Amino acid sequence: MKFKQTRKDRTCSNCNEAINKGDMYGQKSTSITGKETCWSIDNRPTEDIPDWAWSNVRFATKHDWCKPCGEQKEAS
């Protein structure tokens, strides 16, 4: 994990500690695969939505890590 200095206050997603402005922090991105259907809530058939109507979507989320957590993560 690369560390850089933050220019704004952040919160570590691992320990929930504050990362203050000027502190070193790292970022980790995780991708979550979710399912999405083209039907809006109102147009959805009342019966179960068939498999073909679903498509997989990937969401990328970024998490901030404080330096101690990031280093611990690297070491493990």
Ligand SMILES: [Zn+2]
């Ligand atoms: Zn942390």
